[in-house]
Amino acid sequence: MKKKFGKVAIALATLLVIAGCGNSNGQSNESKTVEGTGAGKHGDIKVAVTFAGEKIKDIKIKDQKENEVLSEPVYKELKNTILSQNSADVDVISGSTATSEGYLAAVKDAIEKSGITLAAVKASAKKTDKIADKQEYDVVVVGSGGAGFSAAIEAQEAGKKVVIIEKMPTVGGNTLISGGEMNAPGNWVQKKLGIKGDSVESYYEDTMKGGDNLGDPKMVRILAENALNSAEWLKDEVKVDFLDDQLFQFGGHSYKRALIPVGHTGQEVISKLKKKAESLKVDILVDTKADELIQDDKGKVTGVKATYKEEQPVEFHAKDAVVLTTGGFGSNVEMRKEYNPEYDERYMSTDTEGTTGDGIVMAEKAGAALTNMESIQTYPVANPKTGVISLLADTRFDGAILINQEGQRFVEELERRDVISKAILAQTGGYTYQLWNDDIDAISKTKEAHEDEYNELIKDKLLVKADTLEEAADFFDINVANLKKTIEKVNAYAKSGDDKDFHHRGGLVSLEKGPYYIEKAIPSVHHTMGGLVINENTEVLDAKGNPIKGLYAAGELTGVIQGSNRLGGNAITDIITFGRIAGKTTGEL
Numbered sequence: 001m002k003k004k005f006g007k008v009a010i011a012l013a014t015l016l017v018i019a020g021c022g023n024s025n026g027q028s029n030e031s032k033t034v035e036g037t038g039a040g041k042h043g044d045i046k047v048a049v050t051f052a053g054e055k056i057k058d059i060k061i062k063d064q065k066e067n068e069v070l071s072e073p074v075y076k077e078l079k080n081t082i083l084s085q086n087s088a089d090v091d092v093i094s095g096s097t098a099t100s101e102g103y104l105a106a107v108k109d110a111i112e113k114s115g116i117t118l119a120a121v122k123a124s125a126k127k128t129d130k131i132a133d134k135q136e137y138d139v140v141v142v143g144s145g146g147a148g149f150s151a152a153i154e155a156q157e158a159g160k161k162v163v164i165i166e167k168m169p170t171v172g173g174n175t176l177i178s179g180g181e182m183n184a185p186g187n188w189v190q191k192k193l194g195i196k197g198d199s200v201e202s203y204y205e206d207t208m209k210g211g212d213n214l215g216d217p218k219m220v221r222i223l224a225e226n227a228l229n230s231a232e233w234l235k236d237e238v239k240v241d242f243l244d245d246q247l248f249q250f251g252g253h254s255y256k257r258a259l260i261p262v263g264h265t266g267q268e269v270i271s272k273l274k275k276k277a278e279s280l281k282v283d284i285l286v287d288t289k290a291d292e293l294i295q296d297d298k299g300k301v302t303g304v305k306a307t308y309k310e311e312q313p314v315e316f317h318a319k320d321a322v323v324l325t326t327g328g329f330g331s332n333v334e335m336r337k338e339y340n341p342e343y344d345e346r347y348m349s350t351d352t353e354g355t356t357g358d359g360i361v362m363a364e365k366a367g368a369a370l371t372n373m374e375s376i377q378t379y380p381v382a383n384p385k386t387g388v389i390s391l392l393a394d395t396r397f398d399g400a401i402l403i404n405q406e407g408q409r410f411v412e413e414l415e416r417r418d419v420i421s422k423a424i425l426a427q428t429g430g431y432t433y434q435l436w437n438d439d440i441d442a443i444s445k446t447k448e449a450h451e452d453e454y455n456e457l458i459k460d461k462l463l464v465k466a467d468t469l470e471e472a473a474d475f476f477d478i479n480v481a482n483l484k485k486t487i488e489k490v491n492a493y494a495k496s497g498d499d500k501d502f503h504h505r506g507g508l509v510s511l512e513k514g515p516y517y518i519e520k521a522i523p524s525v526h527h528t529m530g531g532l533v534i535n536e537n538t539e540v541l542d543a544k545g546n547p548i549k550g551l552y553a554a555g556e557l558t559g560v561i562q563g564s565n566r567l568g569g570n571a572i573t574d575i576i577t578f579g580r581i582a583g584k585t586t587g588e589l
């Protein structure tokens with residue numbers, strides 16, 4: 001949940017508190033507090049900077065709406081750097097760039113308003129706080145996304161001493177920035193909404209078919225059979241809040257079966273997993289990058305060589321097991337090209353910068369077999385400027401349509417992601433427009449859930465809201481005459497319940513009433529389906545199919561579940577289910 005600091009009821013931007021003047025050196029040590037504002041990722045960040053003479057003494061947050069997990073190191077570590085260097089000209093926290101920039105801009109704004117020339121501080125050699133060079137644990141988990149946290153929680157609950165090491169300054173990985181939706185057939189919201197007929201079998205079949213039957217049937221069955229239990233575990237044990245009156249039907253699914261966490265993002269999932277892990281006293285070390293697996297002379301994995309804060313080599317010894325949960329390789333263009341030259345620099349990615357395939361590379365060096373590496377998925381509807389996934393466009397799951405520059409539909413909007421992406425790339429300019437109205441938004445509620453994205457897209461002229469179709473189409477120079485014909489057909493198909501053109505499996509929704517929203521979008525690399533071969537106990541297998549002793553894996557870096565194409569809402573089900581299995585299995589060693 002996003003934490004909001006209370007709005008400051010002070011109209012004056014500048015608050016001046018004079019606490020004293022002059023010191024024994026003749027320098028002024030006058031204390032004053034000045035407010036400043038900067039644009040963060042989710043709106044303005046307001047700070048109050050306290051100065052003593054020419055030095056910054058303190059920075060307090062007055063108002064902000066940033067991602068709770070990603071902003072944590074900004075408001076702690078970046079603040080300390082500013083205080084120690086007496087300057088806001090410092091490096092941003094990687095992985096939290098937009099929040100860092102907003103925070104620094106706010107501090108700079110306050111400095112400028114104060115009129116103070118800050119005293120230069122002697123540059124001190126960069127000092128890294130040290131941790132023990134050699135650390136002993138029962139289970140070492142590498143990567144702090146949903147899979148890593150689930151594994152760590154289960155293993156610690158089973159009595160093991162567990163550490164999670166995470167290379168970025170913040171936890172969460174792609175899980176944090178995802179929509180957080182989770183497929184679970186037979187779930188409690190389906191019951192409440194009267195959705196009947198869904199089953200483990202139907203979910204299994206959709207997932208197998210969605211991946212062109214390339215997933216391992218045994219593993220997909222485990223996914224399907226455990227999906228509901230994994231969702232209940234998140235709800236009851238981890239206390240993740242899911243909406244109790246709304247579900248998504250992602251492309252390729254036969255039913256509305258995806259639970260939606262409050263806020264429609266993975267922030268709810270990760271912040272609750274983190275709380276649970278902390279309450280169990282799992283050690284969590286950020287800024288700690290695993291570089292290499294340690295193996296004994298029989299090949300058993302006994303630990304991890306890592307680097308703490310880019311400087312200090314640290315060895316984590318694992319008495320029982322190392323669990324790799326480092327995610328996919330969507331942000332590693334070289335690795336993408338190595339396995340599928342199609343996905344080169346032309347494609348942006350929806351992924352976090354830590355998604356570079358490290359676990360796959362480390363395990364391969366230790367003898368692990370890889371599978372399905374060429375299967376790379378693009379998300380069809382992403383921001384054409386940044387490549388970031390458009391969660392606002394989740395209206396597609398409730399009836400929004402996709403059109404091209406010519407104003408025509410060209411694909412079933414609930415098709416698989418790969419099919420839609422290919423169809424988009426074949427259109428004029430290689431992009432699409434998504435169109436919906438308020439009737440659809442009333443079901444999806446994405447405008448409310450993703451207000452910041454909405455405002456950003458409007459500002460960047462990638463989204464228009466207009467009362468009439470003509471006006472909306474005109475904004476993007478879309479062929480109006482064709483568009484009108486398209487909408488007439490959609491309205492007729494919505495009434496008859498029969499989409500004669502593309503057989504929309506969710507049923508089209510009438511677009512008779514404005515206002516209309518049209519958003520421009522492109523496909524962006526989103527998920528890498530390939531990776532390590534694991535068995536039902538999440539043991540990592542070598543080329544002969546034998547387990548590599550001491551090595552386990554779960555989540556996006558495994559390659560045996562999603563086949564050639566992952567269906568929407570299946571990542572969270574996968575990472576929680578197999579993350580927990582990894583934790584339970586290693587917990588019993």
Ligand code: ADP
Nearest residue numbers: 143145146147167173174175290327354555556
């Ligand atoms: P999953 O969905 O499989 O749980 P995520 O992408 O959510 O995967 O999380 C993977 C996490 O692993 C990310 O936070 C990423 O920064 C982290 N990670 C990747 N490589 C390393 C590494 N070499 N050492 C430590 N952490 C890593």
